[in-house]
Amino acid sequence: MRLPSPYSGVFRGGSTARTGPHALPLARIKKIMKRSARDGSGGDSAGARMISCEAPVVFSSACELFVAELTRAAWDSTLEGRRRTVHAEDVAAAVRDTNVFDFLVDVVKARPSDDGVSAGDGEGSVAPAVGVHGGMQG
Amino acid sequence: MSEAVGTPESGGAKEQERFLPIANIGRIMRRGVPENGKIAKDAKESIQECVSEFISFITSEASDKCMKEKRKTINGDDLIWSMGTLGFEDYVEPLKLYLKLYRE
Numbered sequence A: 001m002r003l004p005s006p007y008s009g010v011f012r013g014g015s016t017a018r019t020g021p022h023a024l025p026l027a028r029i030k031k032i033m034k035r036s037a038r039d040g041s042g043g044d045s046a047g048a049r050m051i052s053c054e055a056p057v058v059f060s061s062a063c064e065l066f067v068a069e070l071t072r073a074a075w076d077s078t079l080e081g082r083r084r085t086v087h088a089e090d091v092a093a094a095v096r097d098t099n100v101f102d103f104l105v106d107v108v109k110a111r112p113s114d115d116g117v118s119a120g121d122g123e124g125s126v127a128p129a130v131g132v133h134g135g136m137q138g
Numbered sequence B: 001m002s003e004a005v006g007t008p009e010s011g012g013a014k015e016q017e018r019f020l021p022i023a024n025i026g027r028i029m030r031r032g033v034p035e036n037g038k039i040a041k042d043a044k045e046s047i048q049e050c051v052s053e054f055i056s057f058i059t060s061e062a063s064d065k066c067m068k069e070k071r072k073t074i075n076g077d078d079l080i081w082s083m084g085t086l087g088f089e090d091y092v093e094p095l096k097l098y099l100k101l102y103r104e
Helices: A014-019 A026-039 A054-080 A088-097 A099-109 B012-016 B022-030 B041-068 B076-085 B089-103
Strands: none
Touching: A026 A054, A026 B041, A054 A088, A054 B022, A054 B041, A054 B076, A054 B089, A088 A099, A088 B041, A099 B041, B022 B041, B041 B076, B076 B089
């Protein structure tokens, strides 16, 4: 009789995946992947890609690394502001200050903060880059 | 809660499927701040969106690679390669090891 490996629960997803070694739901990861595998390569069916079973497993771990790294960078911004609560503006600052997070510039900018202040404005924040609001230049 | 059919973008349920659960995100975030640190809800929501963008970003690159190589299936190696190409070199070795253990 084959004994279940620690990873055998990944195919079932749901609560098994939650209690297994993966902190993030694999089925949801796969859904998000399917959106971009379809849309990211021209939008037609020729761009549709199948996704192997192991791919969401890799992302489960990669996303943990990503969240941890981005959070730590945001915490640096929190400390600079002499605060102890990480806010969305700290995440935005981390994105601005780290080259590898350049692809997130539009994502963090699109979010209005809870108190109605427009994105990019905060206590002592740097001035927004020219041309960002009106679309990309060049 | 019923799912909206016919209009993919309408309804809160469909909207949330674009993101990973905020509770899971919050738990991982907590590891990145010290004991005395707190995390506001808007920060969790922001990172929730960033993670989905990260998945899309890497998947698009991996998808393009597969297309160029005339392969139909995106596998773990494609994702790891894409991360290395897009600036996440630090993730490559730990993920390679993780994938190796998974395959065993």
